[in-house]
Amino acid sequence: xxxxxxxxxxxxxxxxxxLACITLILGLVWTPSVDTxxxxxxxAQRIFYWHVPSAWAxxxxxxxxxxxxxxxxxxxxxxxxxxHVAAAEAGMVFGLMAITSGPIWGHAEWxxxxxxxxxxxxxxxxxxxxxxxxxxxxxxxxxxxxxxxTFSAIGLFGFALVPLTYMATRWWQRRHPGPVVGPGGxxxxxSMATTMWFGVLAFVVLFAGLLLIExxxxxxxxxxxxxxxNMDGDV
Amino acid sequence: xxxxxxxxxAYTVMIGLLAAWSWMLGKRLLELLSRLEVIEGNEDE
Numbered sequence: 001x002x003x004x005x006x007x008x009x010x011x012x013x014x015x016x017x018x019l020a021c022i023t024l025i026l027g028l029v030w031t032p033s034v035d036t037x038x039x040x041x042x043x044a045q046r047i048f049y050w051h052v053p054s055a056w057a058x059x060x061x062x063x064x065x066x067x068x069x070x071x072x073x074x075x076x077x078x079x080x081x082x083x084h085v086a087a088a089e090a091g092m093v094f095g096l097m098a099i100t101s102g103p104i105w106g107h108a109e110w111x112x113x114x115x116x117x118x119x120x121x122x123x124x125x126x127x128x129x130x131x132x133x134x135x136x137x138x139x140x141x142x143x144x145x146x147x148x149x150t151f152s153a154i155g156l157f158g159f160a161l162v163p164l165t166y167m168a169t170r171w172w173q174r175r176h177p178g179p180v181v182g183p184g185g186x187x188x189x190x191s192m193a194t195t196m197w198f199g200v201l202a203f204v205v206l207f208a209g210l211l212l213i214e215x216x217x218x219x220x221x222x223x224x225x226x227x228x229x230n231m232d233g234d235v
Numbered sequence: 236x237x238x239x240x241x242x243x244x245a246y247t248v249m250i251g252l253l254a255a256w257s258w259m260l261g262k263r264l265l266e267l268l269s270r271l272e273v274i275e276g277n278e279d280e
Contacts, residue, residue: 006264013257020253024246043238047245054249093256100252101245108241206253213260220267227274 005219009212016206023049023199031191041108047101048192052180053199055098055124057207061091062127062162064211065134069155072148081148084155086214088134090207095128110175120168120176123161130158 027049033042064087071080102121103113115121134151141147169178180188181196188196 003268006268010261010264013260017253017257041238041241044241044245046242050246050249093252097249097252100248104241104245104248108238210256210260213264217260217264217267220264220271224267224271224274 003216005212006216009209009214009216011209012205013209013213016202016209019198019202019205020050023053023195023202026195026198031195032189039109041105044105044108047105049195049199050203051098051101051105052196053203054094054101056200057203058091058094058098058128058131059162059166060204060207061087061094062131062159063087065091065131065155066159066162069152069159072152073156076145081152082215082218083211084134084148084152085138085218086211088131088138088151088155089214090210091131092128092135093210094203094207095124095131099125099128106175112175115175118168118175119172120165123165123168127158127161127165130154130161 027046031046031049034045036042039045064083068080068083068085068087071077072084074080106115107113134154138147138151169176181193
């Protein structure tokens with residue numbers, strides 16, 4: 001079971017990497033450059049094709065982290081805990097991608113890498129830091145109900161920042177651009193939109209692959225500790 | 236030119252993160268699966 005899950009996860013992860021590479025090529029070669037009148041840094045604008053999909057994938061991960069935390073608290077569900085752990089790792093990886101590429105783009109476009117007064121940028125930073133904390137803290141603590149309760153509580157309350165982060169550019173837009181697609185979106189040129197959506201697909205596949213790989217790692221860890229406990233009991 | 240450097244640095248960092256995470260995940264998974272195989276083999280004996 002662990003092996004089959006692991007192979008599915010690895011296959012999805014590899015497929016996601018291929019799709020992400022195609023997105024990168026499309027973004028660098030196929031999509032037209034923005035004009036210098038609308039953007040100060042037209043080359044750096046191409047960071048967009050991975051920056052936005054990775055940010056969306058991390059928001060998806062934070063939502064799964066919330067769902068997993070609820071399932072653990074409500075039903076003491078083992079799959080809920082596994083979802084919490086896997087989603088925290090995905091949230092950290094994709095969040096770090098968005099949070100490192102954003103300031104580089106910001107520095108080129110606005111001349112400022114980080115704006116401490118912009119709600120979107122700061123709440124997203126806190127979300128990524130929270131998921132990083134959950135990943136690191138879980139590895140340094142023995143597994144048990146108390147540990148799981150504490151980390152799930154952080155996952156639950158931290159989720160309050162997800163809708164806030166999503167709505168921040170609509171309510172208090174300062175520096176981070178507002179939505180480009182969806183309700184109230186500014187719109188994108190068709191080839192730019194195609195590349196962006198292709199990127200979103202790539203990062204959703206990467207996210208699914210990462211979840212399955214983490215899931216199979218947790219299954220294997222639990223199986224090993226169960227067998228070792230049984231062996232210790234026999235001795 | 237400076238603008239292009241930002242683009243290259245941003246993608247290098249993001250590719251680096253993905254590559255590092257892929258390597259770590261793959262390594263951890265393979266280690267655990269081979270350990271599991273050994274333990275299950277010993278248990279059968």
